[in-house]
Amino acid sequence: MSRIRAARLPQDQVRIHEDQLSDEDEEDTVMDESREPSEQSDLSGESSEEDDEVDENVAEDMANLESTFKGIARRYRLINRIGEGTFSTVYKAEDLHYHQYKNDWDLEERDAARWSSRRAANRRKHPRYVAIKKIYVTSSPLRILNELDLLHDLRNSDSVCPLITAFRHQDQVVAILPYFQHHDFRDYFRAMTVSDIRLYFRSLFTALKAVHEHEILHRDIKPTNFLYHPDRARGVLVDFGLAERLGTDWQHCACNLSATQRRARLDHSEYAMQDQHAPPAYPNPKTDTRQPRRANRAGTRGFRAPEVLFKCTQQTCAIDMWSAGVILLTLLARRFPFFHSADDVDALLELTNIFGRKKMRETALLHGQIMETNIPSYSDNGHSLEKIVLWCTNRSAKDETGRRIHSLSPDEKEAVAFLERLLECDPAKRITAEEALRHPFLVAAGADMSEEDMIDLVEA
Numbered sequence: 001m002s003r004i005r006a007a008r009l010p011q012d013q014v015r016i017h018e019d020q021l022s023d024e025d026e027e028d029t030v031m032d033e034s035r036e037p038s039e040q041s042d043l044s045g046e047s048s049e050e051d052d053e054v055d056e057n058v059a060e061d062m063a064n065l066e067s068t069f070k071g072i073a074r075r076y077r078l079i080n081r082i083g084e085g086t087f088s089t090v091y092k093a094e095d096l097h098y099h100q101y102k103n104d105w106d107l108e109e110r111d112a113a114r115w116s117s118r119r120a121a122n123r124r125k126h127p128r129y130v131a132i133k134k135i136y137v138t139s140s141p142l143r144i145l146n147e148l149d150l151l152h153d154l155r156n157s158d159s160v161c162p163l164i165t166a167f168r169h170q171d172q173v174v175a176i177l178p179y180f181q182h183h184d185f186r187d188y189f190r191a192m193t194v195s196d197i198r199l200y201f202r203s204l205f206t207a208l209k210a211v212h213e214h215e216i217l218h219r220d221i222k223p224t225n226f227l228y229h230p231d232r233a234r235g236v237l238v239d240f241g242l243a244e245r246l247g248t249d250w251q252h253c254a255c256n257l258s259a260t261q262r263r264a265r266l267d268h269s270e271y272a273m274q275d276q277h278a279p280p281a282y283p284n285p286k287t288d289t290r291q292p293r294r295a296n297r298a299g300t301r302g303f304r305a306p307e308v309l310f311k312c313t314q315q316t317c318a319i320d321m322w323s324a325g326v327i328l329l330t331l332l333a334r335r336f337p338f339f340h341s342a343d344d345v346d347a348l349l350e351l352t353n354i355f356g357r358k359k360m361r362e363t364a365l366l367h368g369q370i371m372e373t374n375i376p377s378y379s380d381n382g383h384s385l386e387k388i389v390l391w392c393t394n395r396s397a398k399d400e401t402g403r404r405i406h407s408l409s410p411d412e413k414e415a416v417a418f419l420e421r422l423l424e425c426d427p428a429k430r431i432t433a434e435e436a437l438r439h440p441f442l443v444a445a446g447a448d449m450s451e452e453d454m455i456d457l458v459e460a
Contacts, residue, residue, distance in 0.1 A: 045429035054080050064089060065134060069169045076132060087139050087241060091132045092179060098128035105155070105162040105178055107236075129179040130164065137171045143241075150216055150240050151175075157210035159203055159240040161227075180236050185223035188230050190334050190336040194411040197331050199233040204324060205442065207237035210315040215246040219296075221323035222303050223336070233446075242298040249296065250311040254368030257428070266365060291445055302326065302339035306351060306360075306425050309344050310367040318427035321436070325422025329385070332415055335394035349373065355425060356382025363425040385423065386416050414441050 054062075062078040075091040076323075083090040103109060143458055151163035164176040177291050204226055211218055218225075228235035254262050265384045285382065295311035297304070305322035307315055341347035351362045352373060354448040358380045363373035386408055397407035408416065418441035421431040436442060 009334045040158070061089070066089070069134075069172055069174065071165075072132075072168075072376060074165070076130070078132070079129075082131070087143075088133050088135045091134070093130055093132050095128045095130045100259065103128075104280070105164055107178070107180075111222070126264070131177045131179045133175040133177060135173045135175065147240050147243065148175060150243050150245075151216060153214055154240075157207070157214070157233070159207035159236055160210055161236050178236075180238075182227035182229045182235070186336060187351045189223070189331055189336055192230070192331055194409070194415055195445075196233075197328070197415060198442060199229075200228060200235065200331075200436065201324070201328065202442050202445040203228065203233065203235040204237070204327075205433045205436045207235070208317075208320055208324065209437060211237065211243075212320070212433050215317075216240075216243055217246060217315065217317055218243050218320050219298050220300055220303075221320045221327070222300050222449070223327055223330070226327075229346075231320065244296070246316065249313075253312050253314040255307065255325055255366050256314060257313055265368070286378055288337060297344070299323070301341055301343075301347065302337050304344075304347060305427065306348075306363050307367060307427050309348050309351075310364055310369050310371075312367045312427075316427060317432070321422055321430050321433065322427075324436075325419055328415070328419050329388075332389045332412065349375070349378075351425075352378050352382075354382055354385075354388060356380050358382075359425055366426060385419055386413070389416060414444075417441070 002203050026380050053260045058081045061081060066078065075095070075097050077096060079094060081089060082092045082342070144362040148163060153160070154160045155162045161177055161180070164178065166173065166175045168174075200395065206219075207226070208218070208221070218240065219235065220239060221237075225239045226235050228239055254265065293309075293311045293313070295313045296315060297308055297311070299308060299319075303323040304325050305315075305319040309321055326338060330336045339347065339350050348360065352371075352375075356379055357373060359382060360371050387396070389408065389412070390404070390406065395404075397405045399405055418436075418439055421439070422436075424430040431439070
């Protein structure tokens, strides 16, 4: 097994060699594509003590890795399994050779350098942990290379989990990632104030800005893929297993036509030729001769943008912004997961219930699709996001005159205004990560904190 540290890689390529393994400390989050949004991902979970009891099956699994992956036990001491998904398993391990390498990826060590030399020296005596991501042999080699290549490109990006190194032994590949201290989203999301939410999203959009500047779509933005530490107001974006470069497998989509051109195409379509007074004639899947539309639908249910659900063939970084908007809606509504659809059709109906039939028809036409529903409880204009938040937080009661007894606070109203920019159904109008960081909602992040609190955040 040969090794290569990320700090020693050429600037334009990533290499995987056979040798020994390296890093991870506390739990890191890489959620599997097929997992539910409320389930733990590959690298997520709260930090645990080394002496935590290890399940017998996990111990056997780690022993099997050490015996089949040549040299790994000489470089890492496996501690526990911290995540398991469809394509990989992640272990917490101690990096036994940490001090033999340049570790500029280590954020905690970088923070320690700001402290007194005595405190930093004491920290160096502590064990150093990494996350070892064992990628299953059933994964496509191109898929594995794509993830490692993207991580290598993002190695110096703020708030993005860097790739320390990668190893291959025969048909097995492992990636070494930093182990980040963080808390489980489900343990803190209901207690977050608007001020806390500002700090959370400032950190998340700092990461997304860096990712999108490299023209990379993460494709799986969700709470368990953003390892956040509330006390430090800092998070790290992880799991690039579904990520891809902008423009990958693009084909023409109607969303890139002008409104006039889209209308002309609709006027000459089979749908327009139908008798509008007759019941809609839906094509029989067995006899329909049209070519099926194929588009990348990767992501987690409940966090997919409308253009993903409508199979847009020219998806952009805007899909990540929508997913971030779902997280914000979750925090404001105090409900996780907020959306819980069984499939894409259910997901579209959930969106229709909020945004209304008219908006969803327009969104479908934007991508050359037709959407119709006869569910009587769905209104044409839907509901405002402010009303949704009030409903979800049990503040929808009205007095005798029909006026609402409760209303959103000024900070909440600003958050909802920001949410409306994120949950914009037209991806071309949706706010970007760079624009989000300049939005008043995030500009005010940390404004109510004292100078001492800000110093504590930096040194946490």
